[in-house]
Amino acid sequence: MKAGYLQYTPMLGEIRKNAENILEFIKSHKPDEKIDLLVLPEMILTGYAFPDKASLSRVCSEEFNDFTLAFCKEVSSVTGGYTVAGYPEFKNGLFFNSAMLTDKTTLVGNYQKSHLFGLEKDVFEPGESGFKVFSTPDFNVGIMICFDWVFPESARTLALSGADIIAHPVNLVMPYCQRAMFARSLENGVFTISANRCGTENWGSPLTFTGESIIYDPRGEMLARGPLDGQELKIVDMDISKAANKNLNSVNHLFKNRRTDLYYSV
C-alpha cells in the first residue's frame, strides 16, 4: 500500500485559503496511483496559535467541524484513500485538539488529543476519546497527536489495540520527537507517520515549527524525512504485513514476551 504525509505550513486563521491551497498542492504533487492513507499536520486548516478561547472560538465551531469533514472527504476524493487531519474540534461548548479519519464519503473516526502541550491547556480540554484503532479493509490505523508521543503509553495502547500504522499529526516545536519516533515504531512493531509543519507563529512567545516530518517502519527504519523548512507531499510503499509480525527473532515477540506481572500498574 501507499501512505505518507503532507508537510505544509498553513496561514494562521486563513481557513478557506488554506483548504484551497492544500487541495491544489496535493493535486499537483500526488503520484498517479491511489494514496491509501495520507496524514496531514495538527490544526492544518487553522494554524496553531490561538492564545485564548475568544480567538479560538473565531475558528472553532460546529460549522468548522463540518468544513473540516468536507475538506478531508475532498482530499480523499483526490487521493482515492483515507485522510487523517488535525483540527480544533468544537463539541458541547468545549474545544478539543482533535484529528479525524475519513474516506471520500464518511467520517470513519475521531480522536481528541490526550496530552495537551504547553499553553494549549489554556484553551483546550484534555481529550476524552482515548486511543482508538480504526479498521479499514486493508489496514488498522490508530491516531495520536503531537505531544502524545512523549508518553510511551500512547503508542503502546494503540499498538496493543491492533494498530498497524500510527497516524501522528504534529506541530512540533521541541527537537526530540523525530528521533524518538524511532523507538515508538520499533518497540511496537508499527509504521509511524508524523506529519509536521514549518513556519513561526506567536503564542506568548514565538513558536518555530521544526519540519522534518518522518516515517518509520516497524523495525525502526526511516522511510522518509521531510525538509527542515518547506512543504512536501511524501508517499512511500508500505508492506503492511510487516506490522503484523511482532517477532524480533525466532524466539522474541514484542508483545507475547511482555512481563505484565512485573510492570508498574497504571
Added chain:
Amino acid sequence: MKAGYLQYTPMLGEIRKNAENILEFIKSHKPDEKIDLLVLPEMILTGYAFPDKASLSRVCSEEFNDFTLAFCKEVSSVTGGYTVAGYPEFKNGLFFNSAMLTDKTTLVGNYQKSHLFGLEKDVFEPGESGFKVFSTPDFNVGIMICFDWVFPESARTLALSGADIIAHPVNLVMPYCQRAMFARSLENGVFTISANRCGTENWGSPLTFTGESIIYDPRGEMLARGPLDGQELKIVDMDISKAANKNLNSVNHLFKNRRTDLYYSV
C-alpha cells in the same frame, strides 16, 4: 556526582583472569576522584555464550555468586562508590541472568533479567525479582539488563518507582539499543548508563557485540559513547537533581500529565 561505565570484553569462561584484568584496568584508568556509580556489562566475568545448562553450570554456582560479590566489593573499594555488574546467578537450583549492586562492604540489591533474549531462554529462567529501585544516600538507582530495554514498561516502571539513574548492563548484538535509549532517558527524565562489551562469541551462530556503551541525561543528551570496538572506562559528571525535575516546560510534567485513565491496562 561521577558515574559511568566500563566497556570491557571478557574471555569466555576465564572468570579469575577476567576479574584480575578488570580490576587492573579500572585501577590504571580511573580518575583520581571517587566514582559514585560504575556500571559493568552483562555477564562480565564469565562471558555470554553458554549454550546449554551443562556448560552454564560449570561457571554458575553458589560459589560464583560469592565470587562475584567479592569482586564487586573490590571494584567498589577501588572506585570508592557503588558497582553494578551482570552475572549468571545460581539460586535454588535455577539459573538467572542477573546483576548485583554493591558498595565496598555490602550487597545492596540484586536484579534478575525480566525479558530473556534469544537462546538465553534455553538456559535461564525469566527473572522473578521485578524492577526494583535501590536508594543510596546520594541517588536512587534502578537496574534493567540488556533486552529489557525493548519494552518501554521496564524503564517506565523503574522511573515511576523513583529511579534517578537506570544502570543497564548489556551484551548487545542488535543495532537498535544505543539509539533507543535516547527515548528511554527522555520519556522518563532519568539518566541511563548502558555498559556494553565487544568481541565475538559463538552460541549456535557467531554473536558479535556492538560496543558503543552509552550514557544519556534526563533530557536525552548523550553524555558519552564508547568505541565500536575496544575497552574503555568512561566517567561523566551527573547533576542528579536533573532527574528529579520531570517538568519539560512550565506546564508539562512527564509523570503528572500521564493519562492513566486512557492507557492499555497491563
